Amino acid sequence: xxxxxxxxxxxxxxxxxxxxxxxxxxxxxxxxxxxxxxxxxxxxxxxxxxxxxxxxxxxxxxxxxxxxxxxxxxxxxxxxxxxxxxxxxxxxxxxxxxxxxxxxxxxxxxxxxxxxxxxxxxxxxxxxxxxxxxxxxxxxxxxxxxxxxxxxxxxxxxxxxxxxxxxxxxxxxxxxxxxxxxxxxxxxxxxxxxxxxxxxxxxxxxxxxxxxxxxxxxxxxxxxxxxxxxxxxxxxxxxxxxxxxxxxxxxxxxxxxxxxxxxxxxxxxxxxxxxxxxxxxxxxxxxxxxxxxxxxxxxxxxxxxxxxxxxxxxxx
RNA sequence: CGCGGGGUAGAGCAGUUCGGUAGCUCGUCGGGCUCAUAACCCGGAGGUCGAGGGUUCAAGUCCCUCCCCCGCAA
Numbered sequence: 001x002x003x004x005x006x007x008x009x010x011x012x013x014x015x016x017x018x019x020x021x022x023x024x025x026x027x028x029x030x031x032x033x034x035x036x037x038x039x040x041x042x043x044x045x046x047x048x049x050x051x052x053x054x055x056x057x058x059x060x061x062x063x064x065x066x067x068x069x070x071x072x073x074x075x076x077x078x079x080x081x082x083x084x085x086x087x088x089x090x091x092x093x094x095x096x097x098x099x100x101x102x103x104x105x106x107x108x109x110x111x112x113x114x115x116x117x118x119x120x121x122x123x124x125x126x127x128x129x130x131x132x133x134x135x136x137x138x139x140x141x142x143x144x145x146x147x148x149x150x151x152x153x154x155x156x157x158x159x160x161x162x163x164x165x166x167x168x169x170x171x172x173x174x175x176x177x178x179x180x181x182x183x184x185x186x187x188x189x190x191x192x193x194x195x196x197x198x199x200x201x202x203x204x205x206x207x208x209x210x211x212x213x214x215x216x217x218x219x220x221x222x223x224x225x226x227x228x229x230x231x232x233x234x235x236x237x238x239x240x241x242x243x244x245x246x247x248x249x250x251x252x253x254x255x256x257x258x259x260x261x262x263x264x265x266x267x268x269x270x271x272x273x274x275x276x277x278x279x280x281x282x283x284x285x286x287x288x289x290x291x292x293x294x295x296x297x298x299x300x301x302x303x304x305x306x307x308x309x310x311x312x313x314x315x316x
Numbered sequence: 317c318g319c320g321g322g323g324u325a326g327a328g329c330a331g332u333u334c335g336g337u338a339g340c341u342c343g344u345c346g347g348g349c350u351c352a353u354a355a356c357c358c359g360g361a362g363g364u365c366g367a368g369g370g371u372u373c374a375a376g377u378c379c380c381u382c383c384c385c386c387g388c389a390a
Contacts, residue, residue, distance in 0.1 A: 036318090041390070265342065266354070286321075286387050288322080288387080289322090289386055291328075294342090297341095299328035299342095300328080
């Protein structure tokens with residue numbers, strides 16, 4: 001069976017490897033174009049591209065596959081396309097190319113958490129359970145028929161980074177099982193229940209700004225869900241920002257959100273939220289590196305208060 | 317050559333402007349106080365000041381080169 005794989009970030013790598021290890025003929029890999037990244041704006045290739053190159057598979061990097069990738073895909077004559085966090089929308093023209101269709105590996109229990117960042121959003125929303133869904137891609141956004149699903153727990157305190165690492169191999173496993181059953185003609189296939197669907201948007205930098213009026217639990221979930229990118233940060237009233245890497249909820253009597261309850265190397269950094277308080281365990285200053293809050297406070301006495309929310313004074 | 321911050325004891329930092337004995341808060345080790353302690357008191361160990369070169373009587377500090385780390389923007 002000729003398979004074309006479409007994926008970009010780390011999440012897709014185990015699936016690509018699994019296809020090859022399972023003996024499928026992966027005839028081509030599509031991934032996002034190399035982009036200038038980081039200091040010095042050096043060109044950087046996607047994890048999926050690196051993997052494909054190491055496996056000796058031809059790589060295609062159309063800017064928009066539905067425009068300048070159609071010919072290449074058609075020439076590969078795939079029986080099946082597999083997507084795993086590719087990052088581009090597939091047109092009907094693209095979907096019509098593979099004979100069997102296009103299977104997508106999605107990291108949520110569809111129809112919940114449609115969209116491009118399901119792992120992050122599940123954590124932000126405080127879910128304790130999630131899973132992998134394989135589906136037949138259709139023209140909508142994560143709306144295709146569900147093939148197989150596998151549930152898993154979200155561990156207490158787990159970050160999106162950690163959960164992604166655990167989910168990717170599970171996705172690979174479920175992908176292989178899905179293809180096997182498609183080949184054998186015994187793969188279940190079910191329409192999504194639109195009444196139960198939920199959709200969440202792409203992550204944005206601004207989502208990481210802490211609003212101390214939220215409950216401590218909500219803040220901690222947000223920190224976990226946005227780690228490592230885009231990350232959460234708090235604003236000091238001197239204009240500096242501190243990125244928060246690790247935080248936990250602490251019980252505490254009600255007080256004004258944003259109140260700095262403690263900020264010394266012994267007691268740690270504790271700030272009042274809308275309900276309870278948040279103890280910041282690891283943080284990172286601008287230009288600095290990630291460190292324990294207590295270490296930070298040893299060399300940086302925190303005399304400034306935190307701002308509850310930046311836009312507060314604007315929209316009144 | 318995208319913009320910027322940084323590398324000083326095990327950790328986090330000051331000192332560099334204007335060259336002149338290596339400091340602070342902790343940790344660690346020893347001693348003391350205490351019913352006791354993450355508290356307090358006394359004492360000790362621990363530094364090629366990122367690397368190399370240059371200027372100088374003298375360089376953490378000034379000049380040149382290089383390495384490494386980080387933030388922003390993408």
